[in-house]
Structures are given as C-alpha cells and as structure tokens.
Amino acid sequence: NAGVMQNPRHLVRRRGQEARLRCSPMKGHSHxxxxxxxxxxxxxxxxxxxxxxxxxxxxMPKERFSAEFPKEGPSxxxxxxxxxxxxxxxxxxxxxxxxxxxxxxxxxxxxxxx
Amino acid sequence: xxxxxxxxxxxxxxxxxxxxxxxxYDTSENNYYLFWYKQPPSRQMILVIRQEAYKQQNATExxxxxNFQKAAKSFSLKISDSQLGDTAMYFCAFxxxxxxxxxxxxxxxxxxxxxx
Numbered sequence: 131n132a133g134v135m136q137n138p139r140h141l142v143r144r145r146g147q148e149a150r151l152r153c154s155p156m157k158g159h160s161h162x163x164x165x166x167x168x169x170x171x172x173x174x175x176x177x178x179x180x181x182x183x184x185x186x187x188x189x190m191p192k193e194r195f196s197a198e199f200p201k202e203g204p205s206x207x208x209x210x211x212x213x214x215x216x217x218x219x220x221x222x223x224x225x226x227x228x229x230x231x232x233x234x235x236x237x238x239x240x241x242x243x244x
Numbered sequence: 245x246x247x248x249x250x251x252x253x254x255x256x257x258x259x260x261x262x263x264x265x266x267x268x269y270d271t272s273e274n275n276y277y278l279f280w281y282k283q284p285p286s287r288q289m290i291l292v293i294r295q296e297a298y299k300q301q302n303a304t305e306x307x308x309x310x311n312f313q314k315a316a317k318s319f320s321l322k323i324s325d326s327q328l329g330d331t332a333m334y335f336c337a338f339x340x341x342x343x344x345x346x347x348x349x350x351x352x353x354x355x356x357x358x359x360x
Contacts, residue, residue: 163347172335231277233347235289241288
C-alpha cells in the first residue's frame, strides 16, 4: 500500500501562472481533504471531496482556487494566477469513508511563487 | 466552530528526558476525537496518538501517552525517554464524530528539539 501520494513535491511558479497539485488517496479511500500550511502555522482546512463531488469547500478562497476528484485519477487542487501569498505547503489526506475518524496524510507539495 | 490552542511555540529538552506538550481546545460537542501529529523536517504528517473523548482511559503508544482532561478541555502529550528522532513539530488536532465536513482542526504547533 503506497499510502497517500502527492506530486509534485516541489513546484515553483512565477506570479500569474497556474499551479496544479495532485493527490492519489490510499487504495480503498474515496474521501480526500486538502489543507494548506503557511510558514510557522498549523494546517488549515481548504476543501473536502468525495469521488466526483465537492462536499465542503468552505476553507478554500472563492477566487482562483478550485478542486476536483474525478471518477478516475487523482484529486487535483488548481490555483490560477498565483500570487506570492499562495506560497505554502499543500497537504492532502484521505479516509475510507465519511464516518472514518482518522485521516492519512501525504507528504505535501511545497509551492513557491516567485 | 472548534479551536485548538498550543501555548508552547518551542521546547527543548535533553535526550532521555521526559517532556510534556500542552494542548487545549474549545468545542460544544460532547463526543469527538483528539490527535497528536508529528511533522519532522521531511514535512510528512505522522499520526502519533489518538484519543476518543468518550473513553476515560488515556491513550498510550509506546513512549507516547496523553493526559486527557475532558472537563478542562485539555489534551497534553507526554514523551518519555525522549530520542533525537523525536525532534519535530507536534500538532494537536480535533475532529468531530464521523470526520465532519472539515476533517481536522489543528493547533499552531510546538517545535520540540531534543538535544544530545
């Protein structure tokens, strides 16, 4: 079991470019959470998805950010027209069901905006 | 909404000593789950220990144990016989039953340094 896989581990973008972060949940897990970690901060919830559905996106900025979890393939967090303030580590976590009471995290993707 | 507070930004102890990291939380829920996660320099989030609020017995995992005080809404982590590999950020986290739409709520973390 490869665990939660995130890629890329490191991504550098210039202001105005797009960033795409991918997350493959653990085998058998159909629920995905995205978190953002700013320097010297804890992780902050962004969005919760099940296959083909966004369940809660209350933690995600309304503009420039979007997330999807298609029927086939990884979950993708997309940031359009990146700004320096988007520089952070983005973590994905998965769980097998809505009632599961533990999340398994990936190693994170560090986005640097120049 | 839930809040989690970790009042110690950084702690440093000698190898083999015992160290306690504090965490308090605020919630109106009666049943919930509490966690301690470790984040070493690799940045991987590693689950250290998990406590179910309806269980009075404190959770223990080898050298790691918690002191869960439900009435006080306190959830401290004790690391016994600390090792150099314990050096990491430690995050306390809260989860409502069933995961909840927002999953985990994290504190800001405590940077633990184990000195040789």
